[in-house]
Amino acid sequence: MTTLDSWLKQAVRHLSKDSADLVRREIQEHYDAAREAALSRGIDPQQAEATAMQALGDPRVANRQYRKVLLTSSEASLLRQSNSESRMICSNKWMKWMLLSTPGTLLLLSAIFLAMHRSDISRGMLAFGALMALFFVPPFLPIYTIARGRIYRVIKWTVFLGGVLVVFGIESRTGLWLASCCFFPMFFTEWKRMMIRRKLPIAQWPRQLYL
Amino acid sequence: MNLKGTLPTLILEVLVQEPSHGYRIAQKIKLSSDGLLDFKEGTLYPALHKLENEGSVESYDGVENGRARRYYRITPSGRKALKEDRTEWQQLSRAVSMILGEA
Numbered sequence: 368m369t370t371l372d373s374w375l376k377q378a379v380r381h382l383s384k385d386s387a388d389l390v391r392r393e394i395q396e397h398y399d400a401a402r403e404a405a406l407s408r409g410i411d412p413q414q415a416e417a418t419a420m421q422a423l424g425d426p427r428v429a430n431r432q433y434r435k436v437l438l439t440s441s442e443a444s445l446l447r448q449s450n451s452e453s454r455m456i457c458s459n460k461w462m463k464w465m466l467l468s469t470p471g472t473l474l475l476l477s478a479i480f481l482a483m484h485r486s487d488i489s490r491g492m493l494a495f496g497a498l499m500a501l502f503f504v505p506p507f508l509p510i511y512t513i514a515r516g517r518i519y520r521v522i523k524w525t526v527f528l529g530g531v532l533v534v535f536g537i538e539s540r541t542g543l544w545l546a547s548c549c550f551f552p553m554f555f556t557e558w559k560r561m562m563i564r565r566k567l568p569i570a571q572w573p574r575q576l577y578l
Numbered sequence: 579m580n581l582k583g584t585l586p587t588l589i590l591e592v593l594v595q596e597p598s599h600g601y602r603i604a605q606k607i608k609l610s611s612d613g614l615l616d617f618k619e620g621t622l623y624p625a626l627h628k629l630e631n632e633g634s635v636e637s638y639d640g641v642e643n644g645r646a647r648r649y650y651r652i653t654p655s656g657r658k659a660l661k662e663d664r665t666e667w668q669q670l671s672r673a674v675s676m677i678l679g680e681a
Contacts, residue, residue: 374620392648393623396599396646397604422618424618428618428620433627569633
């Protein structure tokens with residue numbers, strides 16, 4: 368294994384396949400140019416390679432910086448997974464109607480229970496229906512600009528907090544902890560999406576990244 | 579000399595003159611500063627990708643001496659960012675000079 372290979376191996380750790388290919392290509396180009404420049408100055412080949420390698424610096428530092436700006440393997444996998452989920456939901460007619468009608472039904476039931484003076488059940492159904500609407504209906508809405516995406520996310524988190532307040536009332540602080548634990552996978556995915564948004568140019572954003 | 583935080587501005591300054599590839603950008607920064615600004619070239623590309631993600635530069639494939647190269651060029655938004663960075667840097671530089679001049 369050459370020194371450049373081991374440098375690249377460390378520099379591309381935990382990066383997605385596409386990101387790693389990109390890094391390999393640009394560093395290889397850079398190394399070749401640096402080596403050729405050194406050779407043209409009359410330096411012997413071995414020394415030229417050493418100079419080109421030295422100029423690249425520490426691969427671990429480069430890896431840390433690459434991971435801040437290029438997709439990691441876990442982020443690429445999340446993107447693939449949410450792409451296929453989105454395709455599955457939007458392409459299946461039954462799934463689409465079920466996801467659109469369930470929140471509506473829950474909100475309707477909430478109103479019925481409220482009319483029957485069963486406010487405890489009504490509150491739970493209202494919160495659950497609103498949350499379901501927020502998370503399942505957006506794939507069918509025209510949210511494909513940054514501004515609309517931001518508005519949707521603000522509404523989503525406001526309704527989420529509102530839902531906790533409605534369900535738990537005065538014990539909302541405890542409820543928030545409980546909700547945070549229950550919805551941890553969702554928060555983690557949201558955090559990952561936020562990272563991906565920073566790393567991908569807007570032109571390359573898939574639809575679900577706006578949500 | 580420590581370049582921390584200033585590398586993106588220096589990259590934009592090089593690219594405002596002409597589109598360029600990574601190796602040439604690194605050499606221009608070093609040559610323009612008489613070798614005073616030295617940095618590890620492996621960190622140049624993450625900075626370029628960050629600028630690309632922000633929309634300040636865009637990349638395209640080109641050929642130099644028969645070899646494929648990834649070129650970078652500045653965008654209108656990058657020019658705007660550079661203008662702001664220049665102003666900020668001049669203010670900072672003037673402030674530091676005033677303090678050091680008094681010492």
